[in-house]
Amino acid sequence: MKQYQVSAAEKKFIGSHILVAVLALAVGSLFGPLQAFEHAGWDFYVYLKPLIKSYYQGLTVHGVLNALVWTTFFIMGFLTFNVIFGLKRPLKNPVLNKVGFWMMVVGVVVAAIPILANEATVLFTFYPPLKANWAFYVGLTLVVVGSWVEGWGLFMTYADWRKENKNERTPFIAFASLVTVLLWQICTLGVAVEILTMLLPWSLGLIEGVDPQLARTYFWFTGHPLVYFWLLPAYISWYAMLPKQAGGGKMFSDTLARLAFWIFLVLSTPLGFHHQYVDPGVPPAWKFIHAILTFGVFFPSMMTAFTVIASLEYGARKNGGKGALGWIGKLNWSDPSVASQLLAGILFFFGGIGGLANASYNVNLVLHNTAFVPGHFHLTVATAVTLSFTGISYWLVPYLTGRKLWQPKWATIQAWVWFVGMIVFSNSMHVLGLLGAPRRVPLNLAPYVPAEWNSRLFQVGLGGAILFVSGLIYLVVIYKTATNKERVETEVEVPIAESMQDPDSGPIWLDRWSPWVYGALALIVIVYGPVLFDLIKNIALTSPGFRVW
Amino acid sequence: MSAQNMHIDSYERNWMIFSFILLAVFASAIAVAAFGMEIQVPAPEERVDPGTVATDPNSPWSNPGLREIAPGKYDAYILARAVPQWEYLPKEITVPVGSRVTFYVTSPDVQHGFKIQDTNANFMVLPGQVSKLTVTFDKPGAYNFICTEFCGAGHGVMYGAVIVTP
Amino acid sequence: MAKKDKEDNEFRPTGTVTVLVIFVITLIAIWGTIYMILVGRGGTL
Structure with missing residues (x-):
C-alpha cells in the first residue's frame, strides 16, 4: 500500500521548521558546555569577552535557544507533519501557517538582538524586576503568537477532516498532535498576560513598576505545561512510531494512549505552584493541592511507560526475543533513530524520578534552585526530548529532503556519546544539588564552595565535554545528510505502528473534545482562580526595573 | 464508531493500580513530614514596599x-x-x-x-x-x-x- | 486474521513488568534517599 503523499511544498514548509530548530540548537549548544567547563575551572568566557560579556549572557543564549527555540520550531514542524500525514490531507490554509511560521522567525530575530547586545541577560525565565530591552519581550510575544497561528491552521485542517469523516476515529498521530497544540494554546495564556499586561508596557516606560510575585505566578502557569509541550511530541513518536522502527512492534493500547493524552490536557496546567513551593506569596494549602495534581499528571506518564515498553516487547518477542530482559537486545539498535529514542527513554526514567522529587511539596526544600534542577531537566528536555527529536530527524530529514542519511553508524555513535556524556554530567549535577550547590552560579568563582564539591564539579565539565562532542557529530551528520548527493531510491517510509486493538473498538468519549476541554478550563479556574484573584486584587506595581548584569 | 467498553490488559490494569498506590504512599509521606514533623513551605507573611523597606525607620x-x-x-x-x-x-x-x-x-x-x-x-x-x-x-x-x-x-x-x- | 488475533491475545508483557519493577525499586530508593535528607535537616516552623 502506497503511503499518503505529502506535497513538496508542505515538505519544504515542515523542513524550514527543522532547519531553524537545528540552527538554534547549533548556536545554543555551543554555550552549554561553557557553563559546564566553568564549573570544572576551565573558563572560556574570558576569551569571548568582545562578543559575550559574561557567564550569564552565555547562559541566557543557551537557555533561550535550546529550551525555547530548538524545541518550539522542531515541535511545530513535527506536529504539522503529523496532522497532514495522519489525516491524509493538505493544510486547509497554508498561507495562515506560513504567516505563523514567519512570525516565529521574526520573533526569534527580534529577541536575539538584545540578547546578543547584552541588553537582555535575564535567563530564559526572565523574572522581573530584572528588566530586559523591550525588543526581547516583543520577540517572545511574536514567537508565542506565531505558534498560536500555526496551531489555528492545524485546527482548521482538522475541522475540515471531521466534517468529511463524521464517524471516524481520529488517527492517533494527528489526534495526539492536536491535543498537544491545544494544551500549548491554553497554557501560554499565562506568559502572554505576563508580557502584555506587565513586562512589555513596563519595558516601554508606560508603567512604572511590576509585581514580581504576580509575574512569577503568570510565568509558571505556562512554565510547567511548557514541559509537556516539549515532552508529548516525543511521546507521540514513542507510542506510534518507535515500536514499528524497533521491529514489528504494535501499539499495545491505543485507547489508553488516547486517555493519557486527554489526562495531559486536563492536568498539565493546573499545577504550576509546584514551581513556587518556596515563593512567599502563595498559600501552602494551594501549594499542596497543586502537589497532589502534579502527582496526578505523573500517572499518565506511568501509563505511557507501560504501553510503550509493552509495544516494543511485543515486536521483540515476535523477532525471537527471549528472557525477562534479553528481548531488549532484539530491538533494532543498529537504526540510529531507534537507538536515540531508546536511550532517551532509559534516561527519562531517571528524569521522571527527579521530577517527582522536585514536585513533592516540602521535599522541594532540599532541591529548590540547586544544581539538582538543571541536572534533572537535562535528563528530560535535553535528553528524553532532544535525543528523541534528533532521533526523529534521522528519518524525518531524509523523508523531507529525499536525501540519504549520511553515515548511519556515526548517527548511532552520536546517540551513545550523548547518553554517556549525560550520565556523567547529570549524575554529578544531581549530587551537587543534594550537597547544596546552587544552580545558575559560576561555581568556580563562588566563594562558598567547599573542597568536597570539587570532584563533582570536574565531572560536570567532563560530561559537558562529552556532550559537546556528541553535539558536533549530530551537526555534521545532519548537515551532510541535508546536502547529501546520494538520494533515497523510494520515498522514506513513515514509521507508523499499527494498533493491537482495533482503534474503533474504544469508547466513543475518547473522541469527544468538549468534555475534556471544558474540564481542563474548569480545573484551571478552580485551582488557580482564588490565588490569582487575590494576587490581582492586591496587585502592587511597586518594583521598578533593574539592569544589574 | 461504536460505543464500546474500554478494554484494558490485566497486567496494565494492575500496573495502573500499583502506580496509584505508590503515589498515594509518597503523598502520605509528604503530609507526615509537613504536618507531623513541621517541615513546611513558606506561607504569605507580609507585603512591603520595596522602595522604602530598607530606609523607612519603622521597617x-x-x-x-x-x-x-x-x-x-x-x-x-x-x-x-x-x-x-x-x-x-x-x-x-x-x-x-x-x-x-x-x-x-x-x-x-x-x-x-x-x-x-x-x-x-x-x-x-x-x-x-x-x-x-x-x-x-x-x-x-x-x-x-x-x-x-x-x-x-x-x-x-x-x-x-x-x-x-x- | 483469526490466528493473528490469537497471537496478540496470548502476548503477556512479562518483560515490561520486569523493566518496570526495576524502575519502581530505583524510584523508591532515590525518592526515599532524598526524603530522608529532608527529614534529617529538620523542621521549618
Missing part, C-alpha cells in the same frame, strides 16, 4: 539583624540586595547552639534566593514580599546561607553565614 529591615525575643529564640531580619552591591545584610549572625531562629527576608531590588546549607531553610526572596521560615540550630558550626536565584552579575558571590557557637 525592621532599615536596621537588619538579630533580635532575641525570648531565651534561645530569635528573629533574624535579613535584607538581600543587589544594589549597590550583591550582599546580605547582615552578612553574619551569631547564635548559641540550640537556638531557634525565625528568618524574615526581603529584597529592595530584584529577586533573590535564601538557602541555609544543611537545613531545610530554602526559599525565594521577592521584592514586595516577606519570606519566613524557622530553623533550630542543634549543632555548632558555620552555616552558609547562599543566594539561589539569578540576581545579576554578582549573584555567585552573594552569601552570608549563621555562626552557631557551642
Whole structure:
C-alpha cells in the first residue's frame, strides 16, 4: 500500500521548521558546555569577552535557544507533519501557517538582538524586576503568537477532516498532535498576560513598576505545561512510531494512549505552584493541592511507560526475543533513530524520578534552585526530548529532503556519546544539588564552595565535554545528510505502528473534545482562580526595573 | 464508531493500580513530614514596599539583624540586595547552639534566593514580599546561607553565614 | 486474521513488568534517599 503523499511544498514548509530548530540548537549548544567547563575551572568566557560579556549572557543564549527555540520550531514542524500525514490531507490554509511560521522567525530575530547586545541577560525565565530591552519581550510575544497561528491552521485542517469523516476515529498521530497544540494554546495564556499586561508596557516606560510575585505566578502557569509541550511530541513518536522502527512492534493500547493524552490536557496546567513551593506569596494549602495534581499528571506518564515498553516487547518477542530482559537486545539498535529514542527513554526514567522529587511539596526544600534542577531537566528536555527529536530527524530529514542519511553508524555513535556524556554530567549535577550547590552560579568563582564539591564539579565539565562532542557529530551528520548527493531510491517510509486493538473498538468519549476541554478550563479556574484573584486584587506595581548584569 | 467498553490488559490494569498506590504512599509521606514533623513551605507573611523597606525607620529591615525575643529564640531580619552591591545584610549572625531562629527576608531590588546549607531553610526572596521560615540550630558550626536565584552579575558571590557557637 | 488475533491475545508483557519493577525499586530508593535528607535537616516552623 502506497503511503499518503505529502506535497513538496508542505515538505519544504515542515523542513524550514527543522532547519531553524537545528540552527538554534547549533548556536545554543555551543554555550552549554561553557557553563559546564566553568564549573570544572576551565573558563572560556574570558576569551569571548568582545562578543559575550559574561557567564550569564552565555547562559541566557543557551537557555533561550535550546529550551525555547530548538524545541518550539522542531515541535511545530513535527506536529504539522503529523496532522497532514495522519489525516491524509493538505493544510486547509497554508498561507495562515506560513504567516505563523514567519512570525516565529521574526520573533526569534527580534529577541536575539538584545540578547546578543547584552541588553537582555535575564535567563530564559526572565523574572522581573530584572528588566530586559523591550525588543526581547516583543520577540517572545511574536514567537508565542506565531505558534498560536500555526496551531489555528492545524485546527482548521482538522475541522475540515471531521466534517468529511463524521464517524471516524481520529488517527492517533494527528489526534495526539492536536491535543498537544491545544494544551500549548491554553497554557501560554499565562506568559502572554505576563508580557502584555506587565513586562512589555513596563519595558516601554508606560508603567512604572511590576509585581514580581504576580509575574512569577503568570510565568509558571505556562512554565510547567511548557514541559509537556516539549515532552508529548516525543511521546507521540514513542507510542506510534518507535515500536514499528524497533521491529514489528504494535501499539499495545491505543485507547489508553488516547486517555493519557486527554489526562495531559486536563492536568498539565493546573499545577504550576509546584514551581513556587518556596515563593512567599502563595498559600501552602494551594501549594499542596497543586502537589497532589502534579502527582496526578505523573500517572499518565506511568501509563505511557507501560504501553510503550509493552509495544516494543511485543515486536521483540515476535523477532525471537527471549528472557525477562534479553528481548531488549532484539530491538533494532543498529537504526540510529531507534537507538536515540531508546536511550532517551532509559534516561527519562531517571528524569521522571527527579521530577517527582522536585514536585513533592516540602521535599522541594532540599532541591529548590540547586544544581539538582538543571541536572534533572537535562535528563528530560535535553535528553528524553532532544535525543528523541534528533532521533526523529534521522528519518524525518531524509523523508523531507529525499536525501540519504549520511553515515548511519556515526548517527548511532552520536546517540551513545550523548547518553554517556549525560550520565556523567547529570549524575554529578544531581549530587551537587543534594550537597547544596546552587544552580545558575559560576561555581568556580563562588566563594562558598567547599573542597568536597570539587570532584563533582570536574565531572560536570567532563560530561559537558562529552556532550559537546556528541553535539558536533549530530551537526555534521545532519548537515551532510541535508546536502547529501546520494538520494533515497523510494520515498522514506513513515514509521507508523499499527494498533493491537482495533482503534474503533474504544469508547466513543475518547473522541469527544468538549468534555475534556471544558474540564481542563474548569480545573484551571478552580485551582488557580482564588490565588490569582487575590494576587490581582492586591496587585502592587511597586518594583521598578533593574539592569544589574 | 461504536460505543464500546474500554478494554484494558490485566497486567496494565494492575500496573495502573500499583502506580496509584505508590503515589498515594509518597503523598502520605509528604503530609507526615509537613504536618507531623513541621517541615513546611513558606506561607504569605507580609507585603512591603520595596522602595522604602530598607530606609523607612519603622521597617525592621532599615536596621537588619538579630533580635532575641525570648531565651534561645530569635528573629533574624535579613535584607538581600543587589544594589549597590550583591550582599546580605547582615552578612553574619551569631547564635548559641540550640537556638531557634525565625528568618524574615526581603529584597529592595530584584529577586533573590535564601538557602541555609544543611537545613531545610530554602526559599525565594521577592521584592514586595516577606519570606519566613524557622530553623533550630542543634549543632555548632558555620552555616552558609547562599543566594539561589539569578540576581545579576554578582549573584555567585552573594552569601552570608549563621555562626552557631557551642 | 483469526490466528493473528490469537497471537496478540496470548502476548503477556512479562518483560515490561520486569523493566518496570526495576524502575519502581530505583524510584523508591532515590525518592526515599532524598526524603530522608529532608527529614534529617529538620523542621521549618
